[in-house]
Amino acid sequence: MSSSTSKAPSTEFDAKYGILNLNTPPRSPMCGRYKQSFAYYTLRSRLPITLTSIIDSITKDKDELISKYGEDSREEIKNIIGSISKLKYQLQTDKALEPFVGNEPDIEIWNNFIQNMDEENNSFFKACWLYAECYMYRRLSSFFENSKTLTSFDYFAKQKQNALMNSVVCIEEILNVLQGVEIAYDSFRLMLKLNLWGNRCDLSITSGKQVQLGNNPFDLIRSFDNKILIDNSESVFECLKSANSNKPAVVEFVCDNAGYELFTDFVLADYLIKSKLVEKVRFNLKAIPWFVSDATINDLNWTLYYLQNHSIPILKEYGKRWQELLNNKKFEIAPLDYFWTSPYEYYRMCNINPELYQKLSESRLVIFKGDLNYRKLIGDFSWSCTEQFITCLRGFLPTDFVSLRTVKADLICGLLEGQAEKVFEIDKNWMTTGEYGTIQFISKPTIYDKAAITSSLSME
Numbered sequence: 001m002s003s004s005t006s007k008a009p010s011t012e013f014d015a016k017y018g019i020l021n022l023n024t025p026p027r028s029p030m031c032g033r034y035k036q037s038f039a040y041y042t043l044r045s046r047l048p049i050t051l052t053s054i055i056d057s058i059t060k061d062k063d064e065l066i067s068k069y070g071e072d073s074r075e076e077i078k079n080i081i082g083s084i085s086k087l088k089y090q091l092q093t094d095k096a097l098e099p100f101v102g103n104e105p106d107i108e109i110w111n112n113f114i115q116n117m118d119e120e121n122n123s124f125f126k127a128c129w130l131y132a133e134c135y136m137y138r139r140l141s142s143f144f145e146n147s148k149t150l151t152s153f154d155y156f157a158k159q160k161q162n163a164l165m166n167s168v169v170c171i172e173e174i175l176n177v178l179q180g181v182e183i184a185y186d187s188f189r190l191m192l193k194l195n196l197w198g199n200r201c202d203l204s205i206t207s208g209k210q211v212q213l214g215n216n217p218f219d220l221i222r223s224f225d226n227k228i229l230i231d232n233s234e235s236v237f238e239c240l241k242s243a244n245s246n247k248p249a250v251v252e253f254v255c256d257n258a259g260y261e262l263f264t265d266f267v268l269a270d271y272l273i274k275s276k277l278v279e280k281v282r283f284n285l286k287a288i289p290w291f292v293s294d295a296t297i298n299d300l301n302w303t304l305y306y307l308q309n310h311s312i313p314i315l316k317e318y319g320k321r322w323q324e325l326l327n328n329k330k331f332e333i334a335p336l337d338y339f340w341t342s343p344y345e346y347y348r349m350c351n352i353n354p355e356l357y358q359k360l361s362e363s364r365l366v367i368f369k370g371d372l373n374y375r376k377l378i379g380d381f382s383w384s385c386t387e388q389f390i391t392c393l394r395g396f397l398p399t400d401f402v403s404l405r406t407v408k409a410d411l412i413c414g415l416l417e418g419q420a421e422k423v424f425e426i427d428k429n430w431m432t433t434g435e436y437g438t439i440q441f442i443s444k445p446t447i448y449d450k451a452a453i454t455s456s457l458s459m460e
């Protein structure tokens, strides 16, 4: 059930590029060809704005960049601005996704993917939305990665850092509460919800504009309680507590945004360690700047540095505490993996990257953060809202996992009959505002469960 049902007038662009004035048909890949979809809106409006704002910020900061990266960067900045403009033109004229020709370490993953795309679906508006959008961010990064002077420059870093600095009031409030928190199911649930709503703060939904949080995060959480459409918190807690699990008490975060959201990841991770529910938390981060605000290793390190050097004592204290947890390997940064910035849906992980699948399967719980991870879990496909999560995962089940996502794209599964219709009556744009959230858990059957399932089937 998506937002717009009114038919927007057809334009010259639509006629030229075969855009259909329709919603995504049921049970089909989402793509920019459908004018009533969020995919179309993203490709037509949001992504060009993102590209323009990068051009603007590099142009504005040119002198600063040259003094940091050297005189040779002057010419490279000019060329990169040209390449970004060309990419924007290619996006706006529905050109094909081209193979990469540079020296990036993940060239092969990407080029194999592009080579295997159907020719008739290989263009920005005809390809599956997920592929087209990931490709745009990957292409963007290639301009910098193939330069001589700007390989280490993260063109989204300033925005990510501002997002954290703008949340200091909230951060202080949360740390004061965290300090006195009792270890019990209620507080676990509160930490999980805090972490869920941290995902509202992504900068790509706003094409880079800062998200206003308000000053009291706990008021916000309480007022949003009826906006959690699926809440499997209890199963997550049971999974972590399960004493007879044969898996080590390790939790993998597949992180999403830097800034305030990454801070809430630390808060939940800290709680998990302090409560002894978990022995180790591992953070999986992005290898390249991604979807504007996604966290890289530099963002994580910068966050800890910022907190440790803050003038507010409790920020300093927690910054140091988390740095120590990292030094003592209670917190760990997972080895960089380019799978997270590939276009592949997660159901393809066991073929494309069996080592990563195996690594995830060794942990007790994986926490997939955010909207893009959700899209990769259920694969940019217009499932019925009531389709079961397990069906939509198409076999991806390395271990027990939970998705914490605020709904920012027009796909979802696992709702009850009639639930989507009710929310639609309240807000017809509910799928793209980030105001609704889901805590969706799935458990991997153990050998014993599997045996029980098989024997109950054979009895029927």
Ligand SMILES: O=P(O)(O)OC[C@H]1O[C@](O)(CO)[C@@H](O)[C@@H]1O
Binding pocket: 042, 133, 199, 202, 203, 204, 205, 206, 256, 257, 291, 369, 370, 371, 372, 373, 375, 406, 408, 409
């Ligand atoms: O940071 P998140 O939660 O993954 O959101 C990513 C953003 O990218 C999209 O998935 C597509 O642009 C949006 O739906 C969302 O705004």
